[in-house]
Amino acid sequence: MDFDKILSHYKANACVMSVELYPDGSYGNIRVVAGNKAHCEEMESTQGRPFVPDCPYEFCFPKNQNFEDHCFRCVQSGKPLHAYVNLYMMGLWLNMFLMPLDSDREDVGYCVYCYDVAPKADSSAMADLSGDTASNVLKACIKLRGAENVKQTFQEVVEDIRKSCESDQCCILLTDAENRECSIFAESTREGLKVQPMSRYVEGFYAIAETWPETLAGSTCIIVKDEREMEKLRLTNPIWGSMLDLSGVKTIMLFPLRHGGELLGYLWTVNFNVNNTLIIKETLEVTTFLIASEISSYLLLNKLQTLSTIDSLTGVKNRNVMNNRIDQIVAGRKPTPKAVIFADLNGLKYTNDEQGHLSGDKVLRSAAEILQYVFPKEDVYRAGGDEFMVLASDITEDELNTRIAKIRTMAKLSENVYFSIGVCCGEPDVRRAMHVADERMYVDKKSFYIEHPELKYR
Known part of the structure; x- marks a missing residue:
């Protein structure tokens, strides 16, 4: 020829x-x-x-x-x-x-x-799909674009992918290289199948996930559709291969989720209909491109929301969130807390001046950790520079006194953490409760500096 x-x-x-x-x-x-x-x-x-x-x-x-x-x-x-x-x-x-x-x-x-x-990427080339593939991709795209509850919608999309692949299980796994952690973003398992959800294995699974880039070896995906190819995978990646064998996996298709050059995680489907391998591959090639884009946007919005609501130094909620919560309580959209606690740090300026601001930051973080430990189910706010506020929703006065004593005990065991604390319990007017707690805190602060004049800020 x-x-x-x-x-x-x-x-x-x-x-x-x-x-x-x-x-x-x-x-x-x-x-x-x-x-x-x-x-x-x-x-x-x-x-x-x-x-x-x-x-x-x-x-x-x-x-x-x-x-x-x-x-x-x-x-x-x-x-x-x-x-x-x-x-x-x-x-x-x-x-x-x-x-x-x-x-x-x-x-x-x-x-x-x-x-x-x-x-x-060329959108026109990406749109040149078979009818079945285009239908599945369009369905996923419509759901993701109109989503109000993003996590729930992704759960539906993963369920749709599993059904279209006629597979036993489909999962989106997110990876965090910095913390060497994995998390399940969405997962679907065939009804009646006696397999454990991936969430049971996710702890410590990063050690497996980090081997996948080498197994991919530059490929866009990993496809194992028969025993011959599974044997190749066992030779290439024996630990993962053994895990697949123990889990009863006969076939698997795994795609990395990448957006903007960043690896976000992976999508895989196991024990799929091998007669439709090419259609499934074509569908997932485009669907994972869309999914990665949506996940990237979701993670970015979550990060921005965290930055706008969480105090970056201490990890507790910031003043803006506190003010919004108070406004909602006053407007009747949120229930009035049973108790308001103000906790102000003593001697922080002295620590900053004598030991440096890094030491002062460490004191602030330690103080926040104590308050979060003592009030694990309540909202802790950084109200100002060295002042914190806690709103306790359901607590008795005796329980409140016990927890305040615990704060003081833990502070004594910490380096340079000295609290002045003021509380108000049972006041129906939240602003009045805040005023009372604040006044009592300053009374406590005055007593502290009488006992420790050397720590009084200059």
Whole structure:
């Protein structure tokens, strides 16, 4: 067959791939037997060397298990294939088309590989999907775009993905490299299946998740659809392979969730319908792109909300949140707390002046930790520089006195933490309660400095 003549009609990058076919249904060597002018020029510019016909494919392209599988499926099925994938290791997007060719040999199949690479995603290429794939992606997109309860909507999307894959389980796992932690963002398991939810295994699972980038080895996903491929995975990643075996996993498809160059986590589906492998892969390639974008936005909004509500130094709620809570109580939209506690630090200026502001910050953090420990279910606020307020919703006066005593005991055991405390319990007017607690706190402060004049701020 005159491959050069066939390729001469292609303007885009194109080459002919050969796939060695084995009698057992597997494949062997994959080679690039011919290339058109555009392909040769691409190789010259990217590889820095001329294209050599009939070379192993990895001389031209990055070695990739999924690419090999696509070539094999194309020649085996005799059907054209299309994929649009993110080559995240190279910072490129690849639009690829595979078209089967006739072969005069039973042990070798051929296909034309036509491809284009770009530094950014092309929405038109991403939208060029089969009808079933487009329907599934559109359903997920509509749900995510109109979501009010984001976590609940993601749960529904994961349920839809599991059903479309006809799989036993589907899960979105978020990873935190800084803290070496994982968390389950959404999970769906087939009804009646006797498997433990992933949430049971998530503690300490980061040690497994951090091996996946090496297992991916630059691929856009990991696909295991039969025992032969599972055995390859066991050899590549024995610890994860053993875990999959113990969990009864026979097939798995795993996609990294990336957005803006950042790895957010992974989506996987296990024991899926292998007869629909290509449709499932195509669906998840685009769906995970959308999911990663939505998760990134969700995490950013959560971070901004945290920054706007949490005091960055101490980790307790800030003054803005406190003022909003008081306004809601006064307006009758929130119940009146049973008790208001003001706790002000004594000697903080002395610590800052004598030991430095880092020591003063440490005192503030220690004070906040004490208050959160003693009032674990209540809202603790940093009302000002060295002043904290606690609103206790359901507490008796005796219990309140016990907890105040505990604060003082813990403060004595801490370095440089000296509290002045004022409380008001049972006052129905929250602003009046705050005024009373504040006055009592200053009485306590006056007594403290009489006993410890050396700590009085200058």
